[in-house]
Amino acid sequence: MAGPVTRHIGVQAAPFDLAVEVEKLTKGRTDIGAVVSFTGLCRDEAGQLSALELEHYPGMAEDEMARVVDEAEQRWPLQAVGVIHRFGLIRPGEVIVLVVTASAHRVAAFEAASFLMDYLKTRAPFWKKEHLADGSSGSWVEAKAHDDLAAERWSAAQAFSKG
Amino acid sequence: MAGPVTRHIGVQAAPFDLAVEVEKLTKGRTDIGAVVSFTGLCRDEAGQLSALELEHYPGMAEDEMARVVDEAEQRWPLQAVGVIHRFGLIRPGEVIVLVVTASAHRVAAFEAASFLMDYLKTRAPFWKKEHLADGSSGSWVEAKAHDDLAAERWSAAQAFSKG
Amino acid sequence: MVKLVYFAWVRERMGMAEEMVELPASVVTIADLALWLAGRDEGAALAFANPEVVRAAIDKHHVSPQTPVKGAREIAFFPPMTGG
Amino acid sequence: MVKLVYFAWVRERMGMAEEMVELPASVVTIADLALWLAGRDEGAALAFANPEVVRAAIDKHHVSPQTPVKGAREIAFFPPMTGG
Numbered sequence: 001m002a003g004p005v006t007r008h009i010g011v012q013a014a015p016f017d018l019a020v021e022v023e024k025l026t027k028g029r030t031d032i033g034a035v036v037s038f039t040g041l042c043r044d045e046a047g048q049l050s051a052l053e054l055e056h057y058p059g060m061a062e063d064e065m066a067r068v069v070d071e072a073e074q075r076w077p078l079q080a081v082g083v084i085h086r087f088g089l090i091r092p093g094e095v096i097v098l099v100v101t102a103s104a105h106r107v108a109a110f111e112a113a114s115f116l117m118d119y120l121k122t123r124a125p126f127w128k129k130e131h132l133a134d135g136s137s138g139s140w141v142e143a144k145a146h147d148d149l150a151a152e153r154w155s156a157a158q159a160f161s162k163g
Numbered sequence: 164m165a166g167p168v169t170r171h172i173g174v175q176a177a178p179f180d181l182a183v184e185v186e187k188l189t190k191g192r193t194d195i196g197a198v199v200s201f202t203g204l205c206r207d208e209a210g211q212l213s214a215l216e217l218e219h220y221p222g223m224a225e226d227e228m229a230r231v232v233d234e235a236e237q238r239w240p241l242q243a244v245g246v247i248h249r250f251g252l253i254r255p256g257e258v259i260v261l262v263v264t265a266s267a268h269r270v271a272a273f274e275a276a277s278f279l280m281d282y283l284k285t286r287a288p289f290w291k292k293e294h295l296a297d298g299s300s301g302s303w304v305e306a307k308a309h310d311d312l313a314a315e316r317w318s319a320a321q322a323f324s325k326g
Numbered sequence: 327m328v329k330l331v332y333f334a335w336v337r338e339r340m341g342m343a344e345e346m347v348e349l350p351a352s353v354v355t356i357a358d359l360a361l362w363l364a365g366r367d368e369g370a371a372l373a374f375a376n377p378e379v380v381r382a383a384i385d386k387h388h389v390s391p392q393t394p395v396k397g398a399r400e401i402a403f404f405p406p407m408t409g410g
Numbered sequence: 411m412v413k414l415v416y417f418a419w420v421r422e423r424m425g426m427a428e429e430m431v432e433l434p435a436s437v438v439t440i441a442d443l444a445l446w447l448a449g450r451d452e453g454a455a456l457a458f459a460n461p462e463v464v465r466a467a468i469d470k471h472h473v474s475p476q477t478p479v480k481g482a483r484e485i486a487f488f489p490p491m492t493g494g
Contacts, residue, residue: 019180030256
């Protein structure tokens with residue numbers, strides 16, 4: 001690999017721009033072959049949802065995201081990694097989270113991006129509360145068992161590869 | 164799913180802009196939860212490469228890309244799909260190929276994007292010739308066995324799921 | 327004194343975002359602390375009604391219920407995370 | 411008459427991008443056609459030196475060597491693809 005991995009980790013209320021974030025990580029480089037991005041957006045749940053309110057644990061959110069990125073860098077030959085997670089009130093159609101991975105080869109970029117999202121979902125201290133279109137404050141979004149399973153498959157993969 | 168899948172397939176000499184292409188597929192929608200993009204770029208191979216020349220089979224390239232997208236749409240609940248492949252002379256750091264997938268959920272978006280890239284590599288009629296930094300015309304890039312294997316795992320997955 | 331911080335519905339049920347407490351000697355682990363907090367009032371009892379659901383962090387690192395609290399400066403309790 | 415088109419190193423070795431040919435009755439499949447072309451000249455012999463490496467398409471659909479050529483309007487020969 002040519003030098004250290006470029007990384008950007010952000011926890012912010014403001015929206016982000018996909019193109020700007022990808023540019024930050026890849027501009028001027030000629031050794032990157034593959035860039036994968038994942039953007040998570042707020043859905044309106046067939047019109048029922050007016051917004052999501054994202055609460056986070058300041059300090060731990062950044063730390064935990066850095067630890068997840070560390071782990072991805074250890075597992076895959078990455079050249080650049082960006083992770084941004086928003087907090088505050090987010091409307092349907094707006095972005096919530098962004099993961100960008102860059103590598104010489106596509107499989108590393110795809111796997112690392114998928115891993116980062118699975119781990120962010122289960123380890124980064126963020127919580128979603130629903131605000132409903134009828135003006136009422138809905139409930140806290142419940143964690144999904146399939147998200148835990150998605151994260152666990154990476155542990156199984158590691159155990160297997162070490163086996 | 165809310166109506167037909169938005170799709171954009173392009174075979175072009177001109178570069179493309181990631182943000183513009185994602186915007187085309189997702190603008191004004193509030194039912195999309197996940198967007199995955201894959202961008203393939205020309206690497207300089209540690210300074211040895213001055214450009215890649217991409218030859219394609221006009222007509223068949225578009226048709227085959229459409230068939231690959233059809234297959235992805237049958238396998239995953241996608242809301243939007245974009246695939247653009249460039250031809251002609253492409254310099255290190257420039258984009259070659261773009262895949263964008265949008266879905267309500269992240270796993271479908273990730274898997275479909277990965278599938279599309281594996282299939283484009285082995286089925287879309289494009290060929291890369293190297294132009295070397297020393298001014299000589301290098302050789303045609305050889306197909307990689309691991310690309311065939313990457314594409315074949317999706318057939319195995321299908322056979323398995325059909326039981 | 328240790329700082330306790332609460333998030334999401336744990337915060338709502340506790341009725342506060344944070345507090346400073348002096349832990350009794352009987353509280354050795356995170357599980358002990360959750361049990362002790364649950365005994366304080368109705369809101370806390372509700373927050374820890376299913377203690378196995380509530381997650382914890384010590385000094386901004388995830389920990390298990392069996393982790394000792396000794397030496398902690400900040401202990402957080404929160405529901406399973408739903409970001410991403 | 412059928413149109414034959416060549417790409418990448420198959421095109422370079424054939425010395426042309428396309429041609430119109432009248433196929434003899436002995437040419438039934440894609441494999442027969444490759445063998446027939448290989449016998450024409452040195453460049454073609456080189457292009458089809460390892461016939462199992464050369465891929466083919468009939469009317470812009472991938473086909474196997476065993477596919478009959480009857481009814482084809484356009485037959486393409488090319489190396490394994492390296493796009494993406």
